[in-house]
Amino acid sequence: MDSTAYYLAHKAKDHRFDGKFFIGVTSTKIYCRPICKVKTPKPENCTYHPTAAAAEAAGFRPCLLCRPELAPGNSPIEHASRLAITANNRIQAGALDEQSIEQLAQELGISSRHLNRILQSELGASPQQLNLTRKLHIAKKLLTETALPVNQIASIAGFNSARRLNDLFQTHYRLTPTTWRRSKKPPGDLITLALQYREPYAIKPLSDFFRARLLTGVETINDGTYLRTVSLKGHKGILQNQFPAGGKCSVSLSPSLAPVIPQIIHRVKRMLDLDASPDSINCAISSLDPIPGLRLPGAFSPFETAIRAILGQQVSVAGASTLAARLVEQFGEPLDTPTSGLTHFFPSPAILACRDVSEIAEIGLPLARAKTILSFAQAIDSQQISLSAGLVEKSLTNLPGIGPWTAQYILMRCVSDPDAFPSGDLGLLKAFGTKNHSELNQASEAWRPYRAYAAIQLWSQL
Numbered sequence: 001m002d003s004t005a006y007y008l009a010h011k012a013k014d015h016r017f018d019g020k021f022f023i024g025v026t027s028t029k030i031y032c033r034p035i036c037k038v039k040t041p042k043p044e045n046c047t048y049h050p051t052a053a054a055a056e057a058a059g060f061r062p063c064l065l066c067r068p069e070l071a072p073g074n075s076p077i078e079h080a081s082r083l084a085i086t087a088n089n090r091i092q093a094g095a096l097d098e099q100s101i102e103q104l105a106q107e108l109g110i111s112s113r114h115l116n117r118i119l120q121s122e123l124g125a126s127p128q129q130l131n132l133t134r135k136l137h138i139a140k141k142l143l144t145e146t147a148l149p150v151n152q153i154a155s156i157a158g159f160n161s162a163r164r165l166n167d168l169f170q171t172h173y174r175l176t177p178t179t180w181r182r183s184k185k186p187p188g189d190l191i192t193l194a195l196q197y198r199e200p201y202a203i204k205p206l207s208d209f210f211r212a213r214l215l216t217g218v219e220t221i222n223d224g225t226y227l228r229t230v231s232l233k234g235h236k237g238i239l240q241n242q243f244p245a246g247g248k249c250s251v252s253l254s255p256s257l258a259p260v261i262p263q264i265i266h267r268v269k270r271m272l273d274l275d276a277s278p279d280s281i282n283c284a285i286s287s288l289d290p291i292p293g294l295r296l297p298g299a300f301s302p303f304e305t306a307i308r309a310i311l312g313q314q315v316s317v318a319g320a321s322t323l324a325a326r327l328v329e330q331f332g333e334p335l336d337t338p339t340s341g342l343t344h345f346f347p348s349p350a351i352l353a354c355r356d357v358s359e360i361a362e363i364g365l366p367l368a369r370a371k372t373i374l375s376f377a378q379a380i381d382s383q384q385i386s387l388s389a390g391l392v393e394k395s396l397t398n399l400p401g402i403g404p405w406t407a408q409y410i411l412m413r414c415v416s417d418p419d420a421f422p423s424g425d426l427g428l429l430k431a432f433g434t435k436n437h438s439e440l441n442q443a444s445e446a447w448r449p450y451r452a453y454a455a456i457q458l459w460s461q462l
Contacts, residue, residue, distance in 0.1 A: 006048045010034045015247075018198060019071035021048045024060040026146075031055035044119045053133035055122025061173045067144070069137030070196050073275040083108065084122035087115060088130060090388065093266045096131040097158050107386075136172060139165055140261050143180050145194065148258065150177050156261050156355035156438040157234055190240070190252040193265065197274040200293030202245045205460045206272070209297045212317055215308065216325035217332065228300065229335060233259045238339060239300075241268055249274070270298040270416050284450040296436050296452050302387035303380055304346045304416035309409050310372055310402070313366075326363035331355070333356030353376035359436035372401030372408040410451045421451035 009017045017367045024031045024047040032038065048143040049055040052068045058432035062068045073092065074085060085106055095104050104127070105115040105402065116126055118387045123130065139157040142148055148156070154165040154177075162177075169177050211221050230253070237254030251268050253261070269275060273295035283289050299305035311327070312320030331351055332344035351371065353359070361370035376399055379385040385395050387410075396407040412420035422428065422442045432440050447454040 001045070001048070002322070003048060007043050008044060010046070011040050013037070015198060016277070018196075019073060019275070020277075022048055022052055022055045022068060022071075023047070024055050024058060024206065029060055030061035031068065032063040032064050033066045033068055033071050033080060036063055038063070038065055049124055051123045051130070052137070053126055053130045056133050056136075056172060057125050057129045058091050061288070062140070067140070070194070072197050073269070074319070081112070084118050087119060087127070087288055088123060091127060091130050092134055093388075094126065094134075094158070094262055094275075100125050107388075112426050127413070132168070135159065135263075136168060138265075139169075139177065140180065141193065142261070143177055150181075151178070152258065156259055159264070189255075189260070191255060191258060192252040192259075193275055194248050194250055195265065195269060195272075196248045197244060197272075198276070198278060199247055200278055202291045202293040202295060203243050203245065205291055206295050206297055207243055209456070209459075210277070213308065213321065215304065215346065216321065217341075217343040218327045219302070227339075227342060229342050229345045230257055230300075231265070231348070232263060235260050236345060238342065239264065239268075241272075244272060244274070267300045271299055273354045273416070281450050282451050285447045285454045285457060287446060289453060290453070290457050291460065294453055294457055294460075296416060296418065296456060297413065298416045299414045301346060303349055305413050306376065306387065306410045308351075308375060309378060309406055309413065313401075313406060313461050314370065323363055323365065323449060327360075330359075330363055348376045349381040353381040368401055372399065375399050376402070412455065417452060419449045419451050425455070427462055428455060428458050431461045 005021075010023055013035050015035055019033070022031050022033060023041075025041045025045055026047060027041065027045045030149040033050070038367075044457060047058070049058060049060075052062070052071070055068075056062075056438065074088070087104065090104060090107070099107075101115065102112045105112040108115065115358050119125060119130065121128055135158045138306065139153055139159070142153045143150075143155065146153075150165070151162045151293070159165045159168070165178055169180065197212075207221065207226075208226075210226065214220060219226065222225070224243050226243065228239050230237055230239050235257050236255040239254075239257070240252040242250045249268075251265070253264060257264060276295055278293045281294060282292060303436070307327070308320060308324050312324040315323070328344050328346060331347035333347070334344055335342060355374065357370045357374055360373050361367050365373070376385075379399060380387065385399075394408060396402050397404065403424075405422045408420045408422040409425075412419040412422065414436060423437055423444060427456055429435055429437070430441055433445065434440055444451050444454060
């Protein structure tokens with residue numbers, strides 16, 4: 001779009017563009033979301049930026065009213081370069097908190113120089129700037145929505161000290177963290193945060209999909225709220241997530257999970273597909289008469305969902321759920337204080353990787369399937385395979401017992417690949433009205449690059 005089109009979208013307060021660009025106002029040096037309710041500035045005072053990091057790199061500070069950190073992110077195929085979005089997704093997931101830019105570039109199969117160049121070109125900011133803005137936005141969100149002390153917020157957001165957070169706030173926002181927190185919320189039993197998305201949002205197909213595949217003892221759904229146990233980087237607790245409604249969803253978690261809040265936010269967004277662009281998706285799969293606001297059910301725990309996919313080979317959804325429940329009861333860690341429907345943490349890759357094939361087979365699996373579970377857990381535990389955005393199908397199908405259907409399903413659910421398509425699925429063939437895999441594959445070409453959403457649409461018609 002040219003500047004006139006950006007300005008018209010801003011003037012209309014069009015929610016479809018929320019998070020797709022940000023407006024810098026030169027007269028105030030503040031940047032806003034396109035939906036900001038303040039009086040629209042003059043066109044000559046507006047500059048446009050592809051990301052919040054780009055706006056901050058240009059010297060603008062965030063609007064206190066529309067709060068740019070709440071804007072939905074970009075879906076994996078909204079920009080010209082999939083590589084740029086893949087890299088940004090890894091950064092937003094906290095990759096640079098655990099590895100260097102050089103290591104991230106190596107993971108993506110490029111040089112660090114090329115990574116910097118492509119992010120500057122596509123997203124208007126360097127890897128360091130994207131990561132700094134991410135951390136500042138996390139800190140802003142926690143300051144605004146929680147009663148956590150500033151020292152703890154600084155640590156959660158990834159800063160070495162509260163002093164460092166204070167210095168950066170004053171440099172970027174001309175405010176101190178304590179000044180930003182204008183009203184102190186009373187502490188509660190749970191930490192509650194709000195996440196936003198672009199409407200419409202088809203809640204029923206998503207909740208029905210999750211409800212049919214719940215892991216007994218690990219997750220449950222009660223009155224429109226999804227609950228699950230969480231074990232992440234040594235921190236354990238309970239997560240409660242209300243299904244989206246009215247443009248936002250509420251996420252509540254145990255205080256024990258506070259140190260991994262950034263990772264939990266990223267996982268919930270991926271699980272509920274909060275960054276999707278419904279208009280683009282419906283346009284691509286319009287021949288299927290899609291449900292408005294259709295979303296791709298992601299995975300809060302990619303390893304957990306991948307194991308369940310392997311258990312589901314050649315059995316029904318209900319049969320896979322039974323096997324998964326046995327696996328959890330046999331190898332999962334029990335909760336000290338079980339809550340209604342939640343009794344265990346799902347076994348980690350390390351726990352399953354050291355088991356014997358015969359032990360795994362005892363839950364009712366053929367030896368071949370038990371070997372697949374074991375080899376997959378070992379591959380994840382040894383980091384031979386990474387369930388991240390850089391995952392490719394070949395690395396999965398090289399493992400014994402994992403064929404194209406399982407690989408595509410894992411790519412669709414665990415990596416949130418919008419174009420993954422398990423064409424060999426009997427349900428998809430039945431819903432499309434054919435028994436010919438080639439016919440379905442040929443028809444799916446018209447649904448690119450959103451074939452995964454076409455699969456969800458077809459499954460929902462059964």
